[in-house]
Amino acid sequence: MTAQTLRTEQQQQQPPAPGVTRRRLLGTATATGAAGLVAGGTGVTAVLRDTGDESVPLTTVGATRVPFHGTHQAGITTPLQAAGHLAAFDLTPGAGRKQAAALLRRWSRTAARLTAGEPASDGDTGIALDAGPSSLTVTFGFGHTFFDRTDLTARRPAALAPLPPFSADALDARRSDGDLWVQIGADDPLVAYHALRAVLRDAGETATLRWQTRGFNRTPGATAEPRTARNLMGQVDGTNNPTPADDDFAARVFVPAAGQPDWMANGSYAVFRRIRMLLDRWETLPLERQERVIGRRKSDGAPLSGGGEHTPVDLGKFGADGALAVAGDAHVRVAAPASNGGAAMLRRPFSYDDGLRDDGAPDAGLLFIAWQADPRHGFVPVQRKLDRGDGLSRFLRHEASALWAVPGGAADGEYVGQRLLEG
Ligand SMILES: C=CC1=C(C)c2cc3[nH]c(cc4nc(cc5[nH]c(cc1n2)c(C)c5CCC(=O)O)C(CCC(=O)O)=C4C)c(C)c3C=C
Numbered sequence: 353m354t355a356q357t358l359r360t361e362q363q364q365q366q367p368p369a370p371g372v373t374r375r376r377l378l379g380t381a382t383a384t385g386a387a388g389l390v391a392g393g394t395g396v397t398a399v400l401r402d403t404g405d406e407s408v409p410l411t412t413v414g415a416t417r418v419p420f421h422g423t424h425q426a427g428i429t430t431p432l433q434a435a436g437h438l439a440a441f442d443l444t445p446g447a448g449r450k451q452a453a454a455l456l457r458r459w460s461r462t463a464a465r466l467t468a469g470e471p472a473s474d475g476d477t478g479i480a481l482d483a484g485p486s487s488l489t490v491t492f493g494f495g496h497t498f499f500d501r502t503d504l505t506a507r508r509p510a511a512l513a514p515l516p517p518f519s520a521d522a523l524d525a526r527r528s529d530g531d532l533w534v535q536i537g538a539d540d541p542l543v544a545y546h547a548l549r550a551v552l553r554d555a556g557e558t559a560t561l562r563w564q565t566r567g568f569n570r571t572p573g574a575t576a577e578p579r580t581a582r583n584l585m586g587q588v589d590g591t592n593n594p595t596p597a598d599d600d601f602a603a604r605v606f607v608p609a610a611g612q613p614d615w616m617a618n619g620s621y622a623v624f625r626r627i628r629m630l631l632d633r634w635e636t637l638p639l640e641r642q643e644r645v646i647g648r649r650k651s652d653g654a655p656l657s658g659g660g661e662h663t664p665v666d667l668g669k670f671g672a673d674g675a676l677a678v679a680g681d682a683h684v685r686v687a688a689p690a691s692n693g694g695a696a697m698l699r700r701p702f703s704y705d706d707g708l709r710d711d712g713a714p715d716a717g718l719l720f721i722a723w724q725a726d727p728r729h730g731f732v733p734v735q736r737k738l739d740r741g742d743g744l745s746r747f748l749r750h751e752a753s754a755l756w757a758v759p760g761g762a763a764d765g766e767y768v769g770q771r772l773l774e775g
């Protein structure tokens with residue numbers, strides 16, 4: 353699913369944020385057309401800044417609001433946001449199920465307020481005071497270790513079994529895993545950081561930060577029309593994602609409403625991989641070889657088997673030279689559902705840049721996040737195949753990893769994970 357695919361998805365008008373009169377609500381077509389929509393029953397609303405000055409509307413970017421409450425948590429099918437934070441927490445010794453429930457209640461309340469463009473609390477930091485909600489989303493997940501720490505081992509999903517090791521893994525345990533996960537995304541870096549500070553404050557004495565990382569994507573409006581994202585290797589990335597228009601989209605991405613365990617109804621599993629790109633090596637590779645490694649043209653993302661960006665890849669096509677048009681080790685061939693018994697996932701990453709490493713190489717790459725109904729039938733078989741035969745892997749290092757059970761969305765008045773923690 354690309355950003356533009358999502359932008360054409362279902363619109364759903366929400367009431368304006370407090371302090372914003374209906375009269376001042378921006379026209380839906382204009383606002384959502386420019387600022388982006390989300391799919392799967394999650395709506396986006398444009399609101400105006402409560403400046404007291406009737407003549408100064410927020411831009412559509414600042415005004416766009418993604419509701420916190422809904423069937424699924426926001427931040428899964430939401431269009432890629434410009435700024436993001438991923439934070440993993442461990443419960444403090446002595447904190448159990450009761451304290452975890454109180455924390456998820458606090459986090460959900462804070463997320464509902466912030467995503468509506470309201471202050472987090474009376475003592476709000478004010479970091480985002482001038483901005484609108486800016487498509488803020490805050491998404492919560494549980495890690496494998498959470499269940500033992502809260503005496504909920506019997507309710508841990510089988511799908512949350514630790515990921516198997518892969519031969520090319522160079523994982524740093526200190527930047528991997530954790531009891532709890534928070535994914536924050538927004539189209540403004542201050543709005544995103546504001547949410548991170550509020551989430552950290554709420555953690556209080558119940559949970560300590562285990563690791564935290566920051567990411568980014570292209571800013572909405574930076575291109576003449578909505579385009580698929582590019583990654584730091586310069587490739588168009590996200591073209592062949594499942595889209596909500598696919599019949600099997602929900603079945604691939606979400607646990608069914610009647611799925612198991614019951615508390616994961618409408619939830620999803622997120623695989624996180626911090627993947628460093630060997631950019632110095634990559635950037636010396638001639639364009640033609642870069643394109644061969646992926647199997648798509650760099651300029652527009654079109655497959656090397658012909659057509660435009662959205663033409664299906666023809667894995668059986670041979671060129672005039674008698675060689676496969678999409679090479680045997682091309683990333684899109686090895687990762688394709690057709691090469692993996694139909695396995696697919698929704699990739700929704702952020703790029704990251706953490707400066708230079710001690711060896712002088714850029715510490716930059718992809719915060720790869722893949723969403724699926726079951727990682728044993730999504731990420732795992734595909735990564736196994738990539739691990740063995742992907743031409744791109746010579747330019748990548750997997751340096752951190754985590755798997756999260758992300759419950760369904762909370763209804764108004766509920767908190768995320770309530771069915772697990774109070775069920
Ligand atoms: C295990 C899953 C995957 C990992 C890890 C992964 C890393 C990774 N990928 C790119 C760049 C591109 N990937 C593209 C397509 C693509 N990638 C995966 C899976 C993983 N990628 C899949 C399932 C697909 C779709 C394959 C298909 O059906 O055609 C593309 C092409 C454009 C697109 O379809 O998105 C690019 C480019 C990088 C840079 C990277 C690690 C840093």
Ligand SMILES: [Fe+2]
Pocket residue numbers: 683687
């Ligand atoms: Fe990929």
